[in-house]
Amino acid sequence: MAENHLNRQFNPIKPGQAWVSDLTYIATGEGWLYLTIIMDLYDRKVIGWALSTSMKASETTMPAWQMALKNRPIERNLIFHSDRGVQYACHAFTGLLKKHPLVLQSMSEG
Secondary structure: OOOOOOOOOOOOOOOOOEEEEEEEEEEEOOEEEEEEEEEEOOOOEEEEEEEEOOOOHHHOHHHHHHHHHHHOOOOOOEEEEEOOOHHHHOHHHHHHHHOOOOEEEEEOOO
16 A cells, blocks of 8 residues: 655646545435545546446546546656555556656555
8 A cells, every 4th residue: 555645735836736636425316436536636627527326446547547638647756645545556447656756645544
């Protein structure tokens, strides 16, 4: 698991320095939906998101990451911070992050 590199530094001075992500559950009349967002802390803009009926990383964190990359390409060292959920810790997702040498994964403690 990644360390907490963000360390509560929530006010970066440039875009693309720190992205945060979370997954939430939405109850609907037809069952649960799962919303994953990625936000750039610089301007608080949601730059990637995914809505799915499954909690699989392939339908949550991974498509949200791909959208974020299209909307805001990585140009400098970037901290990507999340909780320690399985969608962020699985090999498929961490492998995506490792393809980008400027990205440092960060996770909340405990």
